[in-house]
Amino acid sequence: MSIRDALAGYIAVRRALGSKFREPAVTLGHFVEFLEREKAACITTNLALRWASKPERVQRATWARRLSMVRRFATWLSTFDPRTEVPPTRLLNVRHRRPKPYIFTDQEIERLMAEAARLSSPRGLRALTHQTLIGLLAACGLRPGEALALDLRDVDLENGILAIRETKFGKSRFVPIDDSAVAALAHYGERRNRLVPRSGGFLVSEDGTRLTGDSARRTFANISRAVGLRRTDDRRVGRGPRLQDMRHTFATRKLIAWYRAGLDVTRELPKLSTYLGHKRVSDTYWYIEAVPELLSLATERMSRGGAP
Numbered sequence: 001m002s003i004r005d006a007l008a009g010y011i012a013v014r015r016a017l018g019s020k021f022r023e024p025a026v027t028l029g030h031f032v033e034f035l036e037r038e039k040a041a042c043i044t045t046n047l048a049l050r051w052a053s054k055p056e057r058v059q060r061a062t063w064a065r066r067l068s069m070v071r072r073f074a075t076w077l078s079t080f081d082p083r084t085e086v087p088p089t090r091l092l093n094v095r096h097r098r099p100k101p102y103i104f105t106d107q108e109i110e111r112l113m114a115e116a117a118r119l120s121s122p123r124g125l126r127a128l129t130h131q132t133l134i135g136l137l138a139a140c141g142l143r144p145g146e147a148l149a150l151d152l153r154d155v156d157l158e159n160g161i162l163a164i165r166e167t168k169f170g171k172s173r174f175v176p177i178d179d180s181a182v183a184a185l186a187h188y189g190e191r192r193n194r195l196v197p198r199s200g201g202f203l204v205s206e207d208g209t210r211l212t213g214d215s216a217r218r219t220f221a222n223i224s225r226a227v228g229l230r231r232t233d234d235r236r237v238g239r240g241p242r243l244q245d246m247r248h249t250f251a252t253r254k255l256i257a258w259y260r261a262g263l264d265v266t267r268e269l270p271k272l273s274t275y276l277g278h279k280r281v282s283d284t285y286w287y288i289e290a291v292p293e294l295l296s297l298a299t300e301r302m303s304r305g306g307a308p
Contacts, residue, residue, distance in 0.1 A: 003043070004032050006077050013076070020149075023213060024069050031070055042083040043074045049091065057235040064092045101248035102241040103291060109138050109246075111227040112220075119219070125195050126206040130219055132188040133203055133211070137243060139181045141250030141276055144243040148211055150202040157186050164277065173277050217243060251276060251284065252291050259297040 001009075007028055014021040034051045035043070052067035071087050078084040104112075113131050121127040136147050146164050154163040160182050162175040177185070192204060201210030221237045224230040230240035254272055258265050273284040287294060 001080070003035055003040075003077075006080070007032050007073065010073055010076050022149075023145075026212070026214075027066060027069050028073055031066075031073075042081060042085075043070070043077065044085045045087045045091075048074070048085075048087045052092075057237070059236060059239060060092060067092060101252070101287070101291065102245040103252050104138070104241070104245065104249045108227070108229065109134065109249075112223055112229075115223045115226050116219075119223075121206060123195055123206060125192065125204065125208075128188060128191060129203050129205065129211055130216070130223070132184065133216060133243075134220070134246065135184055136181065137246035138250065139184075140175055140177055141247050141254075142175065143247060143277070144216060145213060146277075148201075148203055148213055148216060151200050152189075152202055155185060155189065155202050157182050157189070171277055171279070173274070175275065247276070248287065248291075251287050252294060255287060255294055256297065259294070 010028075011021055011025045014024075031048075031051055034054075035047060038047060040047055048067060048070045052070065053063045055062065055066075067087055071089070074084050074086045078086055113134050116131040116134055117127050119127040119130060133144075133147060136142065137144060140147075140162065142162075142164070149165070150162065154165065156163070160177050160179070162177060163172070164175055165172045189202070192199075192202075196204055196208030199208045199210070203211045205211050205215060217237050220243050221230060221240065224241050225232050225234075234240070251272060255265060255269075258268050269284055270281050273281045276284065278284050
């Protein structure tokens, strides 16, 4: 069995167990292409490490993530092919640190969307897709992967509801959206359907295929540099304000609004946790610790004898 055939079997097994396995499938496909170019008959630790650390303008944590995908595949493959070497854990010695969220201002979001609208786009679809993606994340607090996974059937504009299916932790949920978001998505959908009526994905690239996470992150990094939110000489995609920070901004604004309105945030927090699709309410509490203004508001509330 070739490594490419083995990968197809591995992907099938992971998906049969309930994982969508989209990003790892693409990433491991690139790894197999690398092995084929190297004319390698099996996975070795040296080859895995060389491939994982191949991208130059990324953080070391990205190397570790790539290597971890190979490690899991190699562990599975080693049960069939004893020649397979499984890269040891902590080979790159990277400690995971949750990135400090960047909280966008209204003006920054407007500048990002305006810059997205100016993207090179022969049919205008690329520019409109990235502009819509930024607006959707800012307005609804979705994970970027959730927005990119939306199919046409998941976007119910008549009732103003998005169906988020089997996302992180295997959870599904319905997300209500306000009238302004409905109008923006309707405008995008009308233009998109004229240009690529047969595509199943809602957010699509210029050629009509589903917009990928890699493309979305890379384009957002370029847009961020163009509006001054990233250094122009830093080409690393993972460094600086990210698409994920639109979700952080949404959650933070909601919490700040509750504090300023004098609401009992402890009682309101489970609602936000459910809306965001968090596994535990404690995951939502993280925003209070991560954002100085929220921590200050929580401290002030406690000093008056109330719950945080």
